[in-house]
Amino acid sequence: MPCSLWPPVNKEEYKGVWVYLEREGSRLKDVGLELLGKARDLAQKLGGAEVGGVIVAGTEEMAREAVYHGADKVVIIDNPDLKVYTPAEYAEAIAKVVGKYKPEIFLIGATKRGRELAAYIANTLTTGITADCTALEIDPKTCDLLQIRPTFGGTQLATIRTPQRRPQMASVRPGVFPKPPRDTSRTGQIIVEKVEIAKRRTRLVSIEKRLEKDVADLPPVESADVVIAGGRGLGSVEGFKLLIDLAKLLGGTVGASLMAVRAGWAPHTRQIGQTGKTIRPKLYIAVGISGAIQHLMGIMETKTIIAINPDPHAPIMENADYAVVGDYKQILPLLIEEIKRLKS
Ligand SMILES: Cc1cc2nc3c(=O)[nH]c(=O)nc-3n(C[C@H](O)[C@H](O)[C@H](O)COP(=O)(O)OP(=O)(O)OC[C@H]3O[C@@H](n4cnc5c(N)ncnc54)[C@H](O)[C@@H]3O)c2cc1C
CATH class of the missing domain: 3.40.50.1220 (TPP-binding domain)
Structure with missing residues (x-):
């Protein structure tokens, strides 16, 4: 049944499986790289879709690591105001990039910050988010993302879909999916995006x-x-x-x-x-x-x-x-x- 608050989007406009790549000092957190491996698996099931990554205030070296772990394209969000993490500003910048590149699936590591950002981003993009997924599959009939997570105190598994809205968003805890092997022969596109954000810093x-x-x-x-x-x-x-x-x-x-x-x-x-x-x-x-x-x-x-x-x-x-x-x-x-x- 169509959602009256958020009408269905044109799904044809959305392509690819993208991942938010969280930084930890001068390197990327493993959970983002683990999700790149899963993103590649999902992309293959979608007929060879593109795998993308988003890093806020990252370096080219980080972006290259993401390529070595399976990304075809990495966007580095460049804005001097984003050197220090603040949830609203990070979410706004990421949502802008996701809104521009329109992936059909967007995955986030369920770290402390990832959880916080996922909710902000889903709300900004008026789409759904399934937290703490333990498995992700593609429905062979509809090509929708099947977002699978435990429910009822872990006694059952629920399969959640986002049939009307895009991107389909899911968060996954660290260690759920294996980190793909590092392949330094892989090549990919690295894009630096200057993203403007509203001037309102949270304290x-x-x-x-x-x-x-x-x-x-x-x-x-x-x-x-x-x-x-x-x-x-x-x-x-x-x-x-x-x-x-x-x-x-x-x-x-x-x-x-x-x-x-x-x-x-x-x-x-x-x-x-x-x-x-x-x-x-x-x-x-x-x-x-x-x-x-x-x-x-x-x-x-x-x-x-x-x-x-x-x-x-x-x-x-x-x-x-x-x-x-x-x-x-x-x-x-x-x-x-x-x-x-x-x-x-
Ligand atoms: C599943 C679950 C798990 C939870 N786990 C935790 C947990 O691990 N730890 C935890 O703390 N809570 C936990 N909570 C939340 C808990 O139920 C309370 O909401 C929380 O403890 C209330 O925090 P508080 O006492 O600081 O705030 P309030 O309940 O708002 O109390 C503030 C107190 O400050 C007093 N006060 C006001 N002005 C002054 C003043 N000038 N000088 C001195 N005192 C003043 C007020 O009279 C009031 O008694 C959990 C809740 C749930 C549902």
């Missing part, structure tokens, strides 16, 4: 990087005796500065709730809870954290919990040994001063 990455630098000297949350963790109640990344000061004074480290990680205030390596780290510190200070069950699951074995929160009914307060009702911006500076005084 998320630079903030996360700043904090990552700040916490780099502190021990990991799993091994520290004292963990000071911040949540959404901190209101901004600046709140974490106070947490870092306190952690340093107490010889501890800093952690975060999922919401603080999502806000970009703390790196994922610092997340505590069901989908983060499980910790067993002697002292845990929860600042601006409500104490959702998924968070509490990560601190069950803590000896002493102190919670700082203006809401006396927040679940963390019931689970704390010491519940301090109030605004952390007033309480933490006083606590830091007092500890400094006692230490001197």
